[in-house]
Amino acid sequence: SASGEDTADGGLTTVTAGVIPIVDVAPIYLGVDQGFFSDRGIDLQLEAGSGGAAIVPGVVSGEYDFAFSNVASLIVAREQGLPLTTLGNGATSVGEQGADFGGVFVLEDSDITDAAELAGATVAINNLNNIGDTTVRQSVRVAGGDPEEVDFVELPFPDMPAALETGQIDAVWAVEPFASAIRTAGHREIASNFVDTHPDLSVAVYFTSEQNRAQDPELFEDITAALEESLAYAQDNPDEVRRILGTYTEIDAQVIEEMVLPRFPAEISAESVRTLADLMVTDGLIETEPDLDALLP
Amino acid sequence: MPATDTTHHRGVRPGMLKVTGLQKIYNGGPAPVEAVRDLTFELAEGELVCLVGPSGCGKTTLLKCIAGLMAPTSGTVELAGEPVLSPPPGMAVVFQEYGRSLFAWMSVRANVELPLKEKKLPRARREELVAESLEAVGLTAFADAYPWQLSGGMQQRVAIARAIAYEPQVLLMDEPFAAVDAQTRADLEDLVRSIWQRLGVTVLFVTHDIDEAVYLGERVLVLSNSPTVVQDDVTVDLPVERDQLTTRQDERFTRLRAHVYAQIQQAKKGTAPTAA
Amino acid sequence: MPATDTTHHRGVRPGMLKVTGLQKIYNGGPAPVEAVRDLTFELAEGELVCLVGPSGCGKTTLLKCIAGLMAPTSGTVELAGEPVLSPPPGMAVVFQEYGRSLFAWMSVRANVELPLKEKKLPRARREELVAESLEAVGLTAFADAYPWQLSGGMQQRVAIARAIAYEPQVLLMDEPFAAVDAQTRADLEDLVRSIWQRLGVTVLFVTHDIDEAVYLGERVLVLSNSPTVVQDDVTVDLPVERDQLTTRQDERFTRLRAHVYAQIQQAKKGTAPTAA
Amino acid sequence: MSTAAVPPAPAPRGARRPGARVRTAPNRPVLGSAGVLALLLLWEAVPRLGAVPERHFPPASEVLATLAERAGTTPFWEAVGHTLFGWALGLAIAFAAAVLLGFALGSAPRVRAFTTSTVDFLRPIPSVALIPLAVLMYGTDIRSTLLLVVYACFWLIYIQVLYGVADVDPVAEQTALSYGLGRLARIRHVVWPTTLPYLMTGLRLAASVGLILSITAQLIIGSPGIGQQITAAQQGGAVALVYAWIVATGVLGVVINLGVRALEHRVLRWHTSVRGESAA
Amino acid sequence: MNRPTVDRPRAAPAAPTEQEAPVARPPRRPAGAARTARPAGALLRTAHVLLLPAVLVGAYWAFTARPDAGFYTPTPDAIAGAFAELWFSERLFVDVLPSLGRLLTGFALAALVGVGLGVLLGLDARVRAIAEPVLEFLRAIPPPVLVPLMIMLAGIDDGMKVAVIVFGCVWPILLNTVEGVRAVDPVLADTARCYGIGGVTRLRVLVLRSASPQIMAGLRLALALAIILMVISEMFASSSGLGFAIVQFQRTFAIPEMWAGMVLLGIIGFVLSSLFELVEGRVLGWYRGLRSAHRGE
Ligand SMILES: Nc1ncnc2c1ncn2[C@@H]1O[C@H](COP(=O)(O)OP(=O)(O)OP(=O)(O)O)[C@@H](O)[C@H]1O
Ligand SMILES: Nc1ncnc2c1ncn2[C@@H]1O[C@H](COP(=O)(O)OP(=O)(O)OP(=O)(O)O)[C@@H](O)[C@H]1O
Numbered sequence A: 001s002a003s004g005e006d007t008a009d010g011g012l013t014t015v016t017a018g019v020i021p022i023v024d025v026a027p028i029y030l031g032v033d034q035g036f037f038s039d040r041g042i043d044l045q046l047e048a049g050s051g052g053a054a055i056v057p058g059v060v061s062g063e064y065d066f067a068f069s070n071v072a073s074l075i076v077a078r079e080q081g082l083p084l085t086t087l088g089n090g091a092t093s094v095g096e097q098g099a100d101f102g103g104v105f106v107l108e109d110s111d112i113t114d115a116a117e118l119a120g121a122t123v124a125i126n127n128l129n130n131i132g133d134t135t136v137r138q139s140v141r142v143a144g145g146d147p148e149e150v151d152f153v154e155l156p157f158p159d160m161p162a163a164l165e166t167g168q169i170d171a172v173w174a175v176e177p178f179a180s181a182i183r184t185a186g187h188r189e190i191a192s193n194f195v196d197t198h199p200d201l202s203v204a205v206y207f208t209s210e211q212n213r214a215q216d217p218e219l220f221e222d223i224t225a226a227l228e229e230s231l232a233y234a235q236d237n238p239d240e241v242r243r244i245l246g247t248y249t250e251i252d253a254q255v256i257e258e259m260v261l262p263r264f265p266a267e268i269s270a271e272s273v274r275t276l277a278d279l280m281v282t283d284g285l286i287e288t289e290p291d292l293d294a295l296l297p
Numbered sequence B, C: 001m002p003a004t005d006t007t008h009h010r011g012v013r014p015g016m017l018k019v020t021g022l023q024k025i026y027n028g029g030p031a032p033v034e035a036v037r038d039l040t041f042e043l044a045e046g047e048l049v050c051l052v053g054p055s056g057c058g059k060t061t062l063l064k065c066i067a068g069l070m071a072p073t074s075g076t077v078e079l080a081g082e083p084v085l086s087p088p089p090g091m092a093v094v095f096q097e098y099g100r101s102l103f104a105w106m107s108v109r110a111n112v113e114l115p116l117k118e119k120k121l122p123r124a125r126r127e128e129l130v131a132e133s134l135e136a137v138g139l140t141a142f143a144d145a146y147p148w149q150l151s152g153g154m155q156q157r158v159a160i161a162r163a164i165a166y167e168p169q170v171l172l173m174d175e176p177f178a179a180v181d182a183q184t185r186a187d188l189e190d191l192v193r194s195i196w197q198r199l200g201v202t203v204l205f206v207t208h209d210i211d212e213a214v215y216l217g218e219r220v221l222v223l224s225n226s227p228t229v230v231q232d233d234v235t236v237d238l239p240v241e242r243d244q245l246t247t248r249q250d251e252r253f254t255r256l257r258a259h260v261y262a263q264i265q266q267a268k269k270g271t272a273p274t275a276a
Numbered sequence D: 001m002s003t004a005a006v007p008p009a010p011a012p013r014g015a016r017r018p019g020a021r022v023r024t025a026p027n028r029p030v031l032g033s034a035g036v037l038a039l040l041l042l043w044e045a046v047p048r049l050g051a052v053p054e055r056h057f058p059p060a061s062e063v064l065a066t067l068a069e070r071a072g073t074t075p076f077w078e079a080v081g082h083t084l085f086g087w088a089l090g091l092a093i094a095f096a097a098a099v100l101l102g103f104a105l106g107s108a109p110r111v112r113a114f115t116t117s118t119v120d121f122l123r124p125i126p127s128v129a130l131i132p133l134a135v136l137m138y139g140t141d142i143r144s145t146l147l148l149v150v151y152a153c154f155w156l157i158y159i160q161v162l163y164g165v166a167d168v169d170p171v172a173e174q175t176a177l178s179y180g181l182g183r184l185a186r187i188r189h190v191v192w193p194t195t196l197p198y199l200m201t202g203l204r205l206a207a208s209v210g211l212i213l214s215i216t217a218q219l220i221i222g223s224p225g226i227g228q229q230i231t232a233a234q235q236g237g238a239v240a241l242v243y244a245w246i247v248a249t250g251v252l253g254v255v256i257n258l259g260v261r262a263l264e265h266r267v268l269r270w271h272t273s274v275r276g277e278s279a280a
Numbered sequence E: 001m002n003r004p005t006v007d008r009p010r011a012a013p014a015a016p017t018e019q020e021a022p023v024a025r026p027p028r029r030p031a032g033a034a035r036t037a038r039p040a041g042a043l044l045r046t047a048h049v050l051l052l053p054a055v056l057v058g059a060y061w062a063f064t065a066r067p068d069a070g071f072y073t074p075t076p077d078a079i080a081g082a083f084a085e086l087w088f089s090e091r092l093f094v095d096v097l098p099s100l101g102r103l104l105t106g107f108a109l110a111a112l113v114g115v116g117l118g119v120l121l122g123l124d125a126r127v128r129a130i131a132e133p134v135l136e137f138l139r140a141i142p143p144p145v146l147v148p149l150m151i152m153l154a155g156i157d158d159g160m161k162v163a164v165i166v167f168g169c170v171w172p173i174l175l176n177t178v179e180g181v182r183a184v185d186p187v188l189a190d191t192a193r194c195y196g197i198g199g200v201t202r203l204r205v206l207v208l209r210s211a212s213p214q215i216m217a218g219l220r221l222a223l224a225l226a227i228i229l230m231v232i233s234e235m236f237a238s239s240s241g242l243g244f245a246i247v248q249f250q251r252t253f254a255i256p257e258m259w260a261g262m263v264l265l266g267i268i269g270f271v272l273s274s275l276f277e278l279v280e281g282r283v284l285g286w287y288r289g290l291r292s293a294h295r296g297e
């Protein structure tokens, strides 16, 4: 790892992480803010891109020492033979029906009343063949509908409210802060798809490549420790999380106050990952379940 | 020298083209260029007038103003009593830059036919006119060629054929025979005169060939060097029926020719006298 | 009439330009066009030869082949013993399409100077040549204008100035005076003759003006109508010192002129006799 | 044989004839502002009249206010600076490469014939799809952005140059040949000026495409600049801010175009399209 | 370049003479090199198309044979395998053909709008002065960020995607048309004016024809851009399409498949370009003829 060797002034090791500037990564920003990384001799640089197109190649090439991603993407990558491995938890479902940090929404006056009725409807998700459609299908399945009948289209989260309100689509799957905006606008939540999948679902995680880790195992142990400390801190100090959100996002202060935060347990729920991977096999996203033990060391 | 002087020779004809106090200054360059200072003259209906003058004295400029393609800086152009502000209908122009005035993407035939289509002539009539005029300039065999497959002189003849086929009331020709050989030139001169007589068209003909000017015209206008004014207006008192051999041997022809030549030499020398 | 006939008049001079069995067929169009059938002639070094022929007979084509701008279909062109395959150095061409041969993006001065720069002349010499040649064609005042700000005749004179300033060994001119007035034309004719005498340059001069051809040339080549061959090769036995007034009144001048005119008329009529 | 010198510029006298086609050059800044104003009014009206929900497409006034507020901050200008840096460098590289190759291959049709299929094959590959590769090769630093900008801009200029080179007037070319101008001199004095109008259009096209890709690269890769700011605003649901950045981008485009137009006016003085505008 | 002498009567007299009536030019062609050189010509043309690609593929192959050539650069045979499997299947109908339909629609609309607006702006300096800043403003906006607006205005179906294509690829056509129209030869324009050629005829026979070389340059650029924008448009609100497929492959780390998609894009580009070349050959026949005429061909 190129930058892993660099040492900045004061003997700190410069480490670069690829993140997405969303709510889920608040703990790592807090961790930097609180000095959990510098305490361990790590000068952590956070680079905020908009998605997976750059992040995984960034990690593979060693450009990023580690990065943030949702679990489903990593399962797919692992299945395709990319040697990725997790470092620590990212964000976890709240586990409460109707009060999670993401859900499926319809217009107030929509005919759709529960997830089963999504069959035949057009549902917007941010990325097809990923965690969104897998978990929403599970909601439909749980509610007794036919998941095959759901018509998914891709739409970035920020564009969802507009598309929903102008009637272009029937339902959206959105996460915070868009979920709050949609709730505030008076739209109805009909399913909590993460909860329907697993009450303890690890939605996103921090990961690196096996090569990166092998080059400097101690460094990565430090990173994992710092991550764990950050997560614990975030979990215990929701106000701090809301404060730090104001620094690296453009979310409206009002929304920051009101929105639902994810849970930040330090541990990845391996069981939930396994459930998700099973669903992905069922839905045909991947052909066989990858070596989850390698993914979750 | 009032323009009315000239009307005597074919009986009184109504004025067709009247240029009054025409001045043109080009402002495009770093300094303005006064191409034409003050031109006043008149053409009667059905008159054939030749225009000669030193290179760069403003003949083309004048023609463009008359054709309504260019607004004069001051002065007016009137055609049949109406001021010319844009190209008037029924006027055909043969441009000095004949090569650039042909549509490179059209065959010779299409080039000649295009204005006729715009005139909404029926197809049969168009074809007749095109065939006739191409025949007249000797290009029948090249009707389907593109202009760029022709020699310079042939291109020029296409431009002439186009103007003839148009059957205009007023015909402006800017050195139309510059690129053709002596024999063809003589033929074309006779062609212009015969068309002029047959159709009664008013012709303003720019040329550098003094013999040609005298042979063709009823009058020859001599322009001075810039700042350009009308230096002389010579009435050509040769018989209406002219002939390449006899007319050119006519003693009056030689006299007129010498007179015009002297005028042009004067014009080139510098500020010209108002009349010779 | 073999070309060697003419060498007597100024003593024996080595051959400079030799055209042998030149044929050119254009294949661009739908059907091939044989512009030139079979041309054979020779120019001695320092000779001034005029070329006349009906419009479209292939004069421009011939010039382009000589200039190495176009490959003949068959036959050869030799310059000073070397076959011409690409434009040879030391040759200047004045194109019939003078307007398009000027670079619109350069001032008159720059247009004239550009070939001199390519010749790597020192700056002072270049400026001298440019000034001289512009002076010679009467365009000193327009050195800083762009070509499109000039009249047709003025543009043509720029092209001439460029060729003159180049001081070539061989000068090809394709109807170079077509767009200038009679007086200027006379001046330019004298200019060409004086340069020819001064520099000993070999000149091939295409013109439609028979008087001009006879006045200028040591020989006049008459081309036939297509399929083009050399119809006549007339030696002009006028004195080397010529003058616009006296030479043109010379009885031999009139005779030659009539002869060439008759040849051209013949040429236009159809298949020409091999010799007059 | 001296033609009368250029007459000493008498001021155009008198008023113009009534009714004459007065062709003054249009007052560009005024007319242009009018056009922009019309656009802003339309933008103001569309959401206000409810054609689209105001919440998702804020009216111009709100966006401009947001923009004005941001424009007073340093991060704003830093982002603009980052974007412009990537843009300018990428455009310069693309321009140089495309012009060199364009002139070289444009004047060597035999060689060019061998490249056409490859060029046609490569052109439709989206820069965006090259992002993983770029990141893999160059990481997330400026070189990745450059790769994307250069790849997209190169083709635009290159194709324009090819068409421009083909536009050379054969008479002008033959003139140059016959006066012994060498290959380089011909390119410099004949081909280059002929190509310029095409090149200028290519430059204008590439300038905006370069800007777009500079931003897109930041958007996806997350290197600092306007793109990253837009991502942040989008992820935060700050709609007015997103549009404020869009406006900033558009304004950059307008400013860049002004520059290219000014350049064009200088280098194409002689060209029909430019001289017609200032002529009598 | 020596061609055999053509021995035949020349029947194209400069002026019709008594003996030689105006016969059309002889239809007989010279039995010259142009005909006999056919097989060699075909071979050469094949070489033109295939030589450089073959060399490049070879070079790439050599590159991928190195051990450190990574996950993102699969071998050509892997790509070829993926290509055959992907595109010689029903995906051709599900993904490729609809995309091509949108692509061609978008391109045609852009051509119409670009040329139409371009002529308008090119002819009138005043309109141009008014519109230019606005157009420059719009031109600088990345099409993706306008997608939300387009969704609101044009829906999420084909309309929006076609709109993205049009918005993105209209510019080269527009700019080139404007410049081409501005550069109409003034002598020719004067000729048309004095022969009373105005209105639609003037557009048809003068303006469009003389601007056509430049318009063609614009169209050629736009064609490739349209393909790119087809991909970009399918990144939003999609569930099928070639662009969508490529993005999906990229996100799901199906790298050979992703490259196979890009290769297909390239092939589409090449085929469309070749078709375009044919059209251009017809439209610009006069233009090329004019240029080669002077070289004596
Ligand atoms: N666009 C222009 N800008 C500036 N000056 C111009 C322009 N066009 C013509 N002139 C000048 O106007 C004068 C007259 O030009 P014009 O073309 O009318 O002459 P002309 O009499 O037709 O000459 P010629 O016999 O050589 O064709 C010339 O001095 C020329 O330099
Ligand atoms: N590119 C071409 N394609 C086909 N035919 C051509 C081409 N160029 C010239 N020609 C033909 O070749 C013949 C000779 O043309 P050329 O230009 O050499 O004549 P020219 O003697 O210079 O005539 P002019 O005195 O009119 O300039 C003409 O009949 C012309 O139609």
Ligand SMILES: [Mg+2]
Residues within 6 Å of the ligand: B059, B060, B061, B096, B174, C151, C152, C153
């Ligand atoms: Mg003129």
Ligand SMILES: [Mg+2]
Residues within 6 Å of the ligand: B151, B152, B153, C059, C060, C061, C096, C174
């Ligand atoms: Mg010729």
